[in-house]
């Protein structure tokens with residue numbers, strides 16, 4: 543079943559709050575998407591549409607060519623896991639696995655138990671008694687082992703410690719190799735997760751600011767460093783994200799695909815051009831006002 547996602551001009555308003563504004567994108571099987579945005583940018587709102595928890599106020603959303611809302615052909619194939627409050631949950635992980643086995647067509651119980659063992663999650667202890675890190679790892683386990691064609695993980699990694707997150711990232715890569723699907727990872731941990739992303743979506747105040755393959759996006763960011771006057775002349779007319787100066791040395795972050803001619807010109811003028819990370823792009827693209835100095 544080819545369950546690609548096509549979103550066209552989607553907007554969603556809560557009472558008085560326009561959380562998503564005219565957002566369009568497509569998602570393809572086999573790719574891992576990084577969904578990034580500042581607090582309140584609309585990430586969870588967007589994911590709740592994909593999971594059919596809500597309907598858009600306007601625009602259209604298709605999964606596998608069909609409207610997913612209350613659609614029994616589609617919903618079992620969309621797995622949405624997010625930080626859940628288990629403080630009143632007496633059921634143990636094993637009960638959730640039984641439930642998932644019944645309702646998730648691709649759920650792999652053997653893999654879920656293997657992951658639980660690697661994450662050291664006790665299978666028969668009430669969820670309310672697990673530490674928050676183990677609860678997060680349990681959520682990630684459910685998401686990975688469900689092997690849903692559309693697997694959505696909304697910030698489930700925040701409470702995990704660093705070694706557990708590392709284990710989780712390795713599983714994401716391994717799962718995409720063995721059981722390719724659409725994986726959407728919503729996160730604030732941009733710097734440590736960026737190597738997982740094939741494609742990046744950046745939401746900013748409900749608008750889709752970036753919708754690009756990871757490699758293309760980062761190749762458009764660069765830090766130009768050199769003598770202040772030469773740098774200023776070189777970056778004149780380019781989109782500038784940030785600048786720093788120490789004595790006569792200036793470094794300007796640009797958001798621009800440089801041509802071969804520009805690279806050669808930079809070299810001729812003794813300028814250094816270095817890469818910038820997705821995290822830096824994210825910080826500067828979504829700050830309140832772009833600097834223009």
Ligand SMILES: Nc1ncnc2c1ncn2[C@@H]1O[C@H](COP(=O)(O)OP(=O)(O)OP(=O)(O)O)[C@@H](O)[C@H]1O
Nearest residue numbers: 556557559561579580581582583584585586587588
């Ligand atoms: N149920 C709701 N009722 C009213 N407004 C809401 C509701 N849920 C979210 N919002 C508003 O919609 C906007 C987007 O919220 P959303 O939770 O989608 O952002 P987010 O990017 O997931 O944020 P965070 O990173 O803080 O989790 C915010 O302004 C938020 O206050």
